[in-house]
Amino acid sequence: GAVVSQHPSWVICKSGTSVKIECRSLDFQATTMFWYRQFPKQSLMLMATSNEGSKATYEQGVEKDKFLINHASLTLSTLTVTSAHPEDSSFYICSARDFAGGHNEQFFGPGTRLTVL
């Protein structure tokens, strides 16, 4: 199956700083990537849909100026949490959609645990 990586897997930062999380599709090209947030013992909440070469589409209630998404290439999307606060501490998961060969499946990265002190 297709592989999606995330970096870093775990990050701790001080309140007020910015953190960048990378999502890469390693063996396929992904025109669309998705960013999710997951709190403990809860389901995945879609934050935004990222399309290569265009602006991301954010879900209602997600601050686009706080969660900056860039999808500059077919294999890389980044999520930057700006001016992070303790309430931003969460598990962030990306997924990438592979359209090659008629597939319409999303492949998930391993997630990034963000802790804001």
Next chain:
Amino acid sequence: AQTVTQSQPEMSVQEAETVTLSCTYDTSESNYYLFWYKQPPSRQMILVIRQEAYKQQNATENRFSVNFQKAAKSFSLKISDSQLGDTAMYFCASKGNNAGNMLTFGGGTRLMVKP
């Protein structure tokens, strides 16, 4: 719009026995896909099984099978011969057939397989 509901927050099963996880959904799409994902303690999301709504035959993947009742909008997952490694969160999800449609997840069911 799509909604997915999992009514069982937690379930447990004895090793080697069979367990069924429930899922109901609602969608306005004429064609759609349904999925079950597994999230073990590592938190890596793993696709367990996929069902295309226009296919009447229930999908199966080794010990995992679904009972897809389209009229009732029900999509349950049966795990046979449960193994300790099946302990995980299980999420039911739906997706419309259009390219832009994203996955909609249920709230999840925490499954514990007991030795």
